[in-house]
Amino acid sequence: MAKELAAKLHYNFIDSGAMYRAITLYFIRNGVNLSNPAQVGDALQSINLTFEFNHATGMSEICLNDENVEAYIRDLVVSDKVSEVAALKPVRDFAVSQQQAIGKDKGIVMDGRDIGTSVFPNAELKIFVTADPDVRVMRRFREMHAKDPHVSVEEVKRNLELRDYLDTTREESPLRRAKDACLLDNSDLTREEQLARVLKLAHQALGSAS
Numbered sequence: 001m002a003k004e005l006a007a008k009l010h011y012n013f014i015d016s017g018a019m020y021r022a023i024t025l026y027f028i029r030n031g032v033n034l035s036n037p038a039q040v041g042d043a044l045q046s047i048n049l050t051f052e053f054n055h056a057t058g059m060s061e062i063c064l065n066d067e068n069v070e071a072y073i074r075d076l077v078v079s080d081k082v083s084e085v086a087a088l089k090p091v092r093d094f095a096v097s098q099q100q101a102i103g104k105d106k107g108i109v110m111d112g113r114d115i116g117t118s119v120f121p122n123a124e125l126k127i128f129v130t131a132d133p134d135v136r137v138m139r140r141f142r143e144m145h146a147k148d149p150h151v152s153v154e155e156v157k158r159n160l161e162l163r164d165y166l167d168t169t170r171e172e173s174p175l176r177r178a179k180d181a182c183l184l185d186n187s188d189l190t191r192e193e194q195l196a197r198v199l200k201l202a203h204q205a206l207g208s209a210s
Contacts, residue, residue, distance in 0.1 A: 004195050006109035016112030018062040019095050021073035024085040044094045079159050083166035092172045113167050116178035125205035126181035135187045
């Protein structure tokens with residue numbers, strides 16, 4: 001939805017979740033001990049995150065130290081660890097500072113679990129997207145099964161439930177709906193219907209802001 005909205009508005013799309021996943025991938029690859037603040041701090045100093053535009057897909061893709069890691073960050077091994085990594089204050093401070101720098105000139109659509117509350121509390125439009133848990137599981141399963149035919153529905157369900165629990169209960173920037181965020185339940189919406197709704201919200205927000 002965020003990617004399609006950005007394309008329609010001719011805005012840049014920034015996947016904040018991809019940033020946390022790329023950090024997690026670096027930690028996994030380098031055996032960073034999450035309980036060791038010095039190791040975490042040193043690792044963050046060694047991380048450079050950028051986005052590159054893929055002309056074939058028309059989308060921006062995350063690069064970790066100049067390596068395009070888009071194909072690796074959605075694996076279950078990363079998914080199982082990303083909430084734990086993202087809960088660390090140094091990690092969030094690192095990522096949020098980069099996100100805010102990217103967004104200072106506006107003209108972006110950014111998705112993530114704390115964008116409307118912590119990263120851009122004064123955003124012109126905030127949309128809190130939700131869906132029936134079973135619908136979410138099957139959507140994620142289809143996405144992951146296309147990359148890994150061995151993944152099971154139960155694995156995906158456990159991962160989603162764990163991530164939701166960790167993200168809503170963490171001390172640093174927990175997942176919650178901002179008071180001024182528009183609620184969008186897309187359980188029964190097609191992608192086309194969903195895009196039409198958010199485009200209407202965007203045009204309304206931009207019209208009132210001009």
